[in-house]
Amino acid sequence: MSVPFSERISVEQVEESNELAPKFDVNGLIPVVTTDHETGELLMHGYMNETAFLKSIETAEAHYYSRSRQAIWHKGATSGLVQNIVEMRIDDDQDAVWLRVKVAGNGASCHVGYRSCFYRSVPTGSVEGKLELQFEENDKVFDPVEVYGDAPNPTKL
Numbered sequence: 001m002s003v004p005f006s007e008r009i010s011v012e013q014v015e016e017s018n019e020l021a022p023k024f025d026v027n028g029l030i031p032v033v034t035t036d037h038e039t040g041e042l043l044m045h046g047y048m049n050e051t052a053f054l055k056s057i058e059t060a061e062a063h064y065y066s067r068s069r070q071a072i073w074h075k076g077a078t079s080g081l082v083q084n085i086v087e088m089r090i091d092d093d094q095d096a097v098w099l100r101v102k103v104a105g106n107g108a109s110c111h112v113g114y115r116s117c118f119y120r121s122v123p124t125g126s127v128e129g130k131l132e133l134q135f136e137e138n139d140k141v142f143d144p145v146e147v148y149g150d151a152p153n154p155t156k157l
Contacts, residue, residue, distance in 0.1 A: 023095040037086035037100040043109040044117040060085045068156045079147045081105045113140030
């Protein structure tokens with residue numbers, strides 16, 4: 001299969017042309033931020049390798065590369081919470097991707113059960129004592145045990 005990406009030849013080509021010439025890091029990955037297409041809410045951050053990037057383009061559904069599982073991950077394949085891509089953008093130097101998505105089902109994107117993977121905030125202004133996270137989402141959208149059953153948790157210590 002020939003890859004539909006252009007070779008990166010010049011800064012002008014990368015920044016100012018209409019050629020898709022993504023830059024994957026030394027591990028073959030490109031970072032992806034994913035937001036809700038209507039509200040702009042940040043849902044998650046992940047990575048794509050070349051295969052996940054191409055699958056996302058081809059299917060208009062988000063595919064990521066799971067670093068913990070070392071495998072392509074079709075978001076929602078297990079949970080049904082598929083991320084349908086409304087718009088895919090790439091940044092100025094083509095080394096980061098932004099997906100604007102509509103999430104199927106109840107609209108959640110976090111395997112923990114919250115709508116967004118960014119459900120806690122970090123306090124700022126001081127680093128005295130032990131820092132405690134503040135929950136910004138208090139109610140889970142779904143019960144992860146009901147959705148995923150005994151599937152292994154992707155979070156690694």
